[in-house]
Amino acid sequence: MAKNNNLTDFLTDVADAIREKKGTSDLINPQDFSAEIASIKTTGSSHKDCNFFDPHGNIIYSFTAEEAMNLTELPVPPDYTNKGLIFESYTHTLEDIHSAGGILDLGCYYYTDDNSLRYTIEIISSTEVVLHFTSEVTIDWGDGNLSDTYTSILHDSYESFAAYQYIHNYNPGKYIIKCKADDITPGMRNYASYNGKYQAIQPQECLYEIAIPKESTVRFISDSTRVYSNLNVIYHPNVKFYSTNNTTTMYYFQACNLSFAIFKNLPEHNDIYGANPLKNVVIVDDDKYIYKKLASIPLDNVCLSNKFDSLYFSNNNIFIKKIRIPKNLKWSNSQRYGVFGTRATQNIFLREIGTLTDKFKDVYINAPYVKKIKFDNTISGINGSYFISNIEILDISESTSVVPLTSLFNISYFKILVKKELLEEYKTATNWSNYADYFIGV
Amino acid sequence: MIQREFYRTREDDINLYKTYSTEGFYIQKIGTEEIYNEAVDVESAPYKYFETDKKIEIPEENIVEEITDVEEIN
Numbered sequence: 001m002a003k004n005n006n007l008t009d010f011l012t013d014v015a016d017a018i019r020e021k022k023g024t025s026d027l028i029n030p031q032d033f034s035a036e037i038a039s040i041k042t043t044g045s046s047h048k049d050c051n052f053f054d055p056h057g058n059i060i061y062s063f064t065a066e067e068a069m070n071l072t073e074l075p076v077p078p079d080y081t082n083k084g085l086i087f088e089s090y091t092h093t094l095e096d097i098h099s100a101g102g103i104l105d106l107g108c109y110y111y112t113d114d115n116s117l118r119y120t121i122e123i124i125s126s127t128e129v130v131l132h133f134t135s136e137v138t139i140d141w142g143d144g145n146l147s148d149t150y151t152s153i154l155h156d157s158y159e160s161f162a163a164y165q166y167i168h169n170y171n172p173g174k175y176i177i178k179c180k181a182d183d184i185t186p187g188m189r190n191y192a193s194y195n196g197k198y199q200a201i202q203p204q205e206c207l208y209e210i211a212i213p214k215e216s217t218v219r220f221i222s223d224s225t226r227v228y229s230n231l232n233v234i235y236h237p238n239v240k241f242y243s244t245n246n247t248t249t250m251y252y253f254q255a256c257n258l259s260f261a262i263f264k265n266l267p268e269h270n271d272i273y274g275a276n277p278l279k280n281v282v283i284v285d286d287d288k289y290i291y292k293k294l295a296s297i298p299l300d301n302v303c304l305s306n307k308f309d310s311l312y313f314s315n316n317n318i319f320i321k322k323i324r325i326p327k328n329l330k331w332s333n334s335q336r337y338g339v340f341g342t343r344a345t346q347n348i349f350l351r352e353i354g355t356l357t358d359k360f361k362d363v364y365i366n367a368p369y370v371k372k373i374k375f376d377n378t379i380s381g382i383n384g385s386y387f388i389s390n391i392e393i394l395d396i397s398e399s400t401s402v403v404p405l406t407s408l409f410n411i412s413y414f415k416i417l418v419k420k421e422l423l424e425e426y427k428t429a430t431n432w433s434n435y436a437d438y439f440i441g442v
Numbered sequence: 443m444i445q446r447e448f449y450r451t452r453e454d455d456i457n458l459y460k461t462y463s464t465e466g467f468y469i470q471k472i473g474t475e476e477i478y479n480e481a482v483d484v485e486s487a488p489y490k491y492f493e494t495d496k497k498i499e500i501p502e503e504n505i506v507e508e509i510t511d512v513e514e515i516n
Contacts, residue, residue: 383479385479404476406476406477406478406479407478407479407480408479408480408482428483428484428487430471430476430478430481430482430483430487430489431478431480431481431482433452433456433458433482433483433484433487434449434450434458434482436452436453436454436456437452437453
């Protein structure tokens, strides 16, 4: 959004948007705007097996598994040097892609080029913005004003922790606030807990993006959940939100409203609960932690780490449209509903499910809007009674022998894709014989 | 007890027969390790089954537990 209501700011804003989309810092003249916009390559939202996302959730490259396996180097990441952001790395290496068989989603990490913590804020109507830190910082407010002295020091009731408060008045517009300190922690810690007495930034809803210095971890301390409702982009995963005390479950995502996130190492949480809507979320392998549950998160297009050992989805998960269950997911024998209650889920690809009696029965399909379920060639049996949702396509065409069907399906007509060479064998196989008219050889 | 009964006739006029345990146990195809809740075979299929000692599990019970679990979290 343009800072002020004049033509120069408007043209600069349009040029900035084009530069960001094209990943360039080149000068663009207004007479070239239409040609520049027309030349922007869009990949659309279609996912392939291997997808590269920019920090805004846009697919910048996508490959089939075969194409990804033939990659000899990672593609050039988006250039945000004009925004003062330096590319650090992709979430995965080329070797990771190859070891995953070419089926992997990748994001990219950036850090600030001046060792600052940056907030991108948008002010709709004139207001004062209040920042709190646990120590003194220097601030560039992004509108030509600098501040190196705090307004006041606030203390918690035990006088154990202080918050350094900085206040600045803004006119409507979009600004980038740069904050520097040796050890920067926004918010204020209360005595005996991580509860934040003073928010990192107020009003919380003005915060749109966060970027952090290289090799740093920035912890936001808040005293309530569901804050930062407009936070859309985090350029590096080492941003942590604490909204409950450290002895209970951390509502890691609950304090933000990311439209997109790729995290490789989610910090200090076993479970992830109760987030606001996340879209295009990729939660990838973590070297240290195992995430046991993912619940109640309205996710759209999810690729999960293989460190999740079970998946719970409540009926609130109405936005899930596509799930790619990771390879090697360890299904718990005591829980037989791996995909559960996902009302908007339309497409599920279950890989390396495992054996009939111990593992497949853990996959309980109760997702009324699932249209297609595909299994890879490791599926060794299907229990039809565990499908309680109507589906349109069951794809078991990757299997090279007839997959045992241990129970009839509870669902009405659907298409069953099988390998063409096995078509006649399926029509006389136990239980499959009841669905002789459903088969399509591929 | 194992029960085998006529199930239905397919559109290609092939008759199907259903085999199941009247006591709600899994059944096993003789000569194999294949376990079934019930088995629907074409009339000419040579398969025979015996009743195992394992009761068929009913999944709905666990779904209720799971819904409760999630709602408590919320």
